[in-house]
Amino acid sequence: MATDLGTAIQNIMTLDPNITAVTIIDANGAILMQTENWDITNDIPGILNVWSGGGGSLSIQGIKYITLEAIPERLVGTNVQGQGSIVGMAVGTGKIIAYVAPQGEPRSALTAMIEATKGLSL
Numbered sequence: 001m002a003t004d005l006g007t008a009i010q011n012i013m014t015l016d017p018n019i020t021a022v023t024i025i026d027a028n029g030a031i032l033m034q035t036e037n038w039d040i041t042n043d044i045p046g047i048l049n050v051w052s053g054g055g056g057s058l059s060i061q062g063i064k065y066i067t068l069e070a071i072p073e074r075l076v077g078t079n080v081q082g083q084g085s086i087v088g089m090a091v092g093t094g095k096i097i098a099y100v101a102p103q104g105e106p107r108s109a110l111t112a113m114i115e116a117t118k119g120l121s122l
Contacts, residue, residue: 003119005033008096011116018104019087019112026122027093038099047097051075051088060086060099068106076106089113094122 009022013035021038025031029044040047043060050058055067058077065077065086075088075097085100087109096117100109 005120008117008120009033009035012096012098012113015116016100016104016109016112018101019098019109020101021099023097024091024122025095025097032094032122040097047075047086047088048095050077051095058086074110076110078106085109087113089117091117091120092122 005024012022013019021035023031023034023038023040025044029048031041040060046058047060050056050067051070055070057067058065063079063083065079067077069076073090075086077086079085082102084102085104085106086097087100087106088095088097089110096113098109098113100106
């Protein structure tokens with residue numbers, strides 16, 4: 001059970017080793033915590049726009065992802081050149097966004113994120 005952000009990130013990455021980077025944001029899109037290997041500060045407005053708009057494509061660190069699902073509870077996008085996937089989930093009023101390595105599976109990553117963040121409140 002994750003009760004703090006650091007524990008939540010560690011749990012996410014432990015439950016699914018294909019999740020190699022995580023960012024947690026508040027309701028305003030401000031970064032609360034992210035892994036050191038991933039800085040998506042400049043990409044957050046675009047991510048939130050696609051997420052709230054129900055789809056399209058998004059760019060994170062210069063890599064384009066096609067949105068497979070964008071509903072209030074979750075976001076799933078994949079890179080068609082095999083450069084991995086992006087998954088996101090709502091937690092309270094905040095959101096968790098994660099990068100899934102090319103060999104990973106976005107749906108499994110979301111399941112791990114849900115399990116790893118039980119008890120977390122944003």
